[in-house]
Amino acid sequence: MFYFNIAVKSIIERKRQYKSLFAVCAVGVCLMLCAIMVTDGMISSMNEKARQYYGGDVLFLGGHSITKPLTDALEEAQMLKESVGDRKDVKVFLRYNHDPEEHGESYYYEGTTVRQRAIIGVDFENEKDLFDKFTFVEGTYHKGEYEDTVLISEPIAKKLGCHVGDSITYFAVTYNNYANTIDLVVTGIFLDASVFGMYTSYVNYDSLIKAIDYDPLVDRISLYYVNGKPSGKDIEKVHSEMSKKIQMYPLDMEKKDFYKDFRSSDTTKVRKGYLVSLDSTVSDLKLLVQALRLIVAAIVLLLVIIISVGISSTYRVIVIKRSLESGTLRAIGMMSSGIMKLFISEAFVLLLSGCFTGFVFSLIITKIGSVFDLSFISGFDLFLTGGHLDPHIDIVKIAAFISVIIVTTLLSVLFTLRKLVRVSPVGAITATT
Amino acid sequence: MKKTFNNILFTLLLGAGLLSPLSAQVTKGKALELLKQADKNTNYSGTDFKADYTIVTDKPGSGKSVTSAVMYRRDSANMFTIVITGPDSDKGKGYVQFDKNIWFYDPRDRQFTYTSARNRFQNSALNNSDLIPQTIADDYEIKDYKEVKLGKFDCVYYELSAVKKTVDYATVKLWVSIDDGLIRKKEDYSLSGQLLRTTAIPSYQKVDNRFVPSGMLVVDNLRGTKIDGKMQYEKTQITIANVSFQKQSNVVYSKKFLEEMSD
Numbered sequence: 041m042f043y044f045n046i047a048v049k050s051i052i053e054r055k056r057q058y059k060s061l062f063a064v065c066a067v068g069v070c071l072m073l074c075a076i077m078v079t080d081g082m083i084s085s086m087n088e089k090a091r092q093y094y095g096g097d098v099l100f101l102g103g104h105s106i107t108k109p110l111t112d113a114l115e116e117a118q119m120l121k122e123s124v125g126d127r128k129d130v131k132v133f134l135r136y137n138h139d140p141e142e143h144g145e146s147y148y149y150e151g152t153t154v155r156q157r158a159i160i161g162v163d164f165e166n167e168k169d170l171f172d173k174f175t176f177v178e179g180t181y182h183k184g185e186y187e188d189t190v191l192i193s194e195p196i197a198k199k200l201g202c203h204v205g206d207s208i209t210y211f212a213v214t215y216n217n218y219a220n221t222i223d224l225v226v227t228g229i230f231l232d233a234s235v236f237g238m239y240t241s242y243v244n245y246d247s248l249i250k251a252i253d254y255d256p257l258v259d260r261i262s263l264y265y266v267n268g269k270p271s272g273k274d275i276e277k278v279h280s281e282m283s284k285k286i287q288m289y290p291l292d293m294e295k296k297d298f299y300k301d302f303r304s305s306d307t308t309k310v311r312k313g314y315l316v317s318l319d320s321t322v323s324d325l326k327l328l329v330q331a332l333r334l335i336v337a338a339i340v341l342l343l344v345i346i347i348s349v350g351i352s353s354t355y356r357v358i359v360i361k362r363s364l365e366s367g368t369l370r371a372i373g374m375m376s377s378g379i380m381k382l383f384i385s386e387a388f389v390l391l392l393s394g395c396f397t398g399f400v401f402s403l404i405i406t407k408i409g410s411v412f413d414l415s416f417i418s419g420f421d422l423f424l425t426g427g428h429l430d431p432h433i434d435i436v437k438i439a440a441f442i443s444v445i446i447v448t449t450l451l452s453v454l455f456t457l458r459k460l461v462r463v464s465p466v467g468a469i470t471a472t473t
Numbered sequence: 474m475k476k477t478f479n480n481i482l483f484t485l486l487l488g489a490g491l492l493s494p495l496s497a498q499v500t501k502g503k504a505l506e507l508l509k510q511a512d513k514n515t516n517y518s519g520t521d522f523k524a525d526y527t528i529v530t531d532k533p534g535s536g537k538s539v540t541s542a543v544m545y546r547r548d549s550a551n552m553f554t555i556v557i558t559g560p561d562s563d564k565g566k567g568y569v570q571f572d573k574n575i576w577f578y579d580p581r582d583r584q585f586t587y588t589s590a591r592n593r594f595q596n597s598a599l600n601n602s603d604l605i606p607q608t609i610a611d612d613y614e615i616k617d618y619k620e621v622k623l624g625k626f627d628c629v630y631y632e633l634s635a636v637k638k639t640v641d642y643a644t645v646k647l648w649v650s651i652d653d654g655l656i657r658k659k660e661d662y663s664l665s666g667q668l669l670r671t672t673a674i675p676s677y678q679k680v681d682n683r684f685v686p687s688g689m690l691v692v693d694n695l696r697g698t699k700i701d702g703k704m705q706y707e708k709t710q711i712t713i714a715n716v717s718f719q720k721q722s723n724v725v726y727s728k729k730f731l732e733e734m735s736d
Contacts, residue, residue, distance in 0.1 A: 144592065151533075151697030151704060209667070211695060218635060218643040220664035221695075253664055 043378075047385035057358065058390055064350050065394025066401065068343045069445065073402035073438060078409070079336045080432035082423035083329050086234075087269075089422065090322050092170060093236040095133045095162070096262025097270050098278065099321055101298065101314045102289070104307050106259060110134070113258035116313070120263060123281030127274060129266040131169060134258045136161040138248060143213035147192070147224075147241075149200040156196075157239035159210075161248035164189070169266045171242075175426040179204035179228035181242075188247035190224040193237050197229045204229060210243070214253035222251045233415055234422035270317075279315050286311040295320060344445055351387065352452035359383060359457055380457055387453045388446065395442045406431035499651070504618040504629055508647075509610040510654030514684050516606035521721040522546040524685065526555075527712040530597040533705035534698040540595050544713075545725050548606050552726040555604070556734050557595070565735030568594075568601065571726055575601055578728065580735035585728055591641050598670065598693035598709040602641065607656070612637045613645060624675075626650040626657055642669065653677075655684055668694045680716045688712045 051058055091097060103116045117132045124130040138159045140146070146155045164171060164181045171181040174191075183189045190208065192200075202208055207223045214220050224247060232238060249256050263270070263278065279291050287310060289298050298314045305312060319326055359366070366379050374382075406429070414420055415427035424430070499507070528540040541559040546552070551573065557566040565580035568588070576585040590602035613633035621630040631647040644662035649655065655677055661670040671692040677684040689711040697706035724730050 148695045150699050151695070151706065153696055209695065211663075214643075214664055216638045217641070218638075218664045219641050219661075219669060220643070221667040221669070222665060 043381045043385040047389045062394050066397040068347045069395045069398025070401040072340050072343045075336050075339045077406050077431035079332050081430045084432050085425045086422050089236040095135050096264035097318050098263040099316050100261040103311045110256035119285050123278045125277040131264045133167050133262045135260040136257050145212050148209040149202045154199045160242050161245040162242050163245050175231040176228050177231050181228050186225040188224050189227045189244045191228040191242040193232050195233050195238050212251040286313050289314040348449040348452045351449050352456045355453050356456045391446045511649045511656050512607050512610050516548050518549040520718045524716040525714045529710045531708045567731040578731040598691040612640045623648045681718045685716050
């Protein structure tokens with residue numbers, strides 16, 4: 041505390057001298073934290089969109105078949121519900137993902153047509169927790185009095201020229217290859233121009249089955265963790281409990297290997313299941329996430345080097361300039377370790393205040409940045425929430441990064457000061473005269 | 474009083490008679506026979522067929538586009554070739570069917586792409602399946618039929634339901650003229666009963682004792698634009714001219730022919 045108080049007074053007295061060091065630290069930390077918060081927000085946004093598209097955090101594939109009758113799927117869903125262990129916030133969703141591109145299916149509204157990449161049959165009421173997180177520009181997912189309903193993305197709604205309450209015609213091809221049409225009421229228009237959402241629509245499950253004129257099918261069973269992403273242990277727990285009920289593929293098996301083995305197996309009598317997390321499902325996005333994190337890591341490393349080298353080299357000059365002061369302190373009885381502690385305390389106070397200022401500025405800058413609608417940038421919508429950047433503030437992570445900067449810089453300052461503070465009082469006075 | 478009542482009754486009966494279909498003289502057997510004849514009239518087996526097609530697509534609000542093509546058919550072998558001769562931007566493109574596969578050729582990248590009979594022909598209201606012989610009698614069963622008048626033609630009106638999964642439309646309504654067994658009008662419906670397309674063939678030309686449509690009009694009852702509050706649907710008008718039933722070289726029904734024609 042003694043050295044800390046002296047350090048604070050010293051910095052205040054020499055504030056002109058320390059201004060540039062403070063600025064380097066504050067700006068460096070500000071840039072670093074902005075990069076971290078924005079990137080984390082972008083990744084979080086992308087993951088949330090993937091979660092919405094796939095219907096959950098963990099997918100269950102297989103059973104008797106990849107695409108199965110609803111009765112089979114309900115049995116498997118029940119098994120999964122019993123396997124989740126202590127997590128009470130887990131919901132099981134059943135979906136049917138229809139491929140409209142295969143047969144050139146499309147939506148029509150007043151003569152205008154648009155194609156879709158995916159039409160997903162969902163139970164809106166069961167998936168309430170998931171659809172509550174959608175950003176709706178119009179309407180909502182609630183069906184109300186309508187029987188056949190659809191949610192479409194804003195870009196698609198604009199192309200069709202339709203609004204909530206309008207009835208669009210879904211031109212489908214049935215399982216028997218006949219052209220079919222069904223009128224769907226648009227109950228909600230969501231904001232998503234990303235690769236997940238733009239050409240995806242969500243149709244009431246019964247309506248989709250009616251359109252394709254076939255028995256109810258399910259090809260996706262997912263576990264949705266309402267309170268946040270499951271940990272590795274959560275997934276292992278489900279896997280272990282499911283293994284007691286049916287044959288399960290190993291957790292670390294690659295998805296393509298699963299498909300290869302499953303399709304060559306006879307599963308008519310024996311169920312074989314496979315659990316896959318969302319990260320593994322979207323392997324292309326995993327690469328994107330890794331690339332983003334790598335870029336941020338490079339920025340952080342560069343800034344840490346700049347801060348620590350900058351401060352330590354500047355401190356070297358400062359210590360040399362204050363050798364008379366050091367010599368005087370030695371002469372009145374302070375040990376060289378004491379002088380070291382003094383300078384280290386000054387560096388620590390400087391770094392702490394600089395980092396705190398940088399943190400505050402990063403919050404302001406990211407807040408200002410999040411005000412702007414960036415959805416006009418083609419392809420960028422994947423990283424946005426409601427068209428805006430949504431910086432993710434992880435206090436623990438930020439504290440850890442700041443700690444790394446402080447420790448790294450202090451170590452480099454320490455290394456620099458080691459020899460300089462060992463000068464004798466006579467030597468110090470001699471050097472200055 | 475009695476005379477007035479009789480006059481009114483006579484007038485009502487006469488009116489009902491004029492509005493009602495013609496008296497049902499066609500039996501189910503005859504209706505089926507007529508349907509088979511209609512199919513036969515679209516099939517030019519035993520020889521090759523060649524004609525110039527002009528396809529005018531009218532998209533309300535966007536204007537008209539004209540495509541010209543030469544059509545070659547060898548129905549006995551289920552083969553055909555279409556070479557697009559205009560406009561310049563599409564010149565050299567083409568379609569060829571053999572071994573039950575239809576290939577689309579684009580001379581720009583010299584690639585053949587697999588397509589299907591269900592797909593649209595050059596983004597018009599026409600399907601590829603409209604350009605080949607019809608097998609309606611085999612693909613559909615007659616749910617209902619009656620004699621009706623369609624313009625100047627005495628026709629049998631059919632309500633048909635698909636029995637095969639190879640067809641596009643679950644329900645078809647058809648008008649076939651009784652005198653010559655020619656398809657005059659066709660309505661294609663979705664499984665849910667929505668009208669999807671209307672095809673009208675008002676006139677035919679007789680060449681070498683075979684009937685070939687002089688023109689066809691296809692209306693897409695889904696695509697269009699609202700103009701002045703009224704829906705205007707996309708239409709495709711096809712004119713067929715210079716019909717010939719002379720034998721063509723076998724190479725015409727091959728990918729090589731399309732590649733050579735585009736050079």
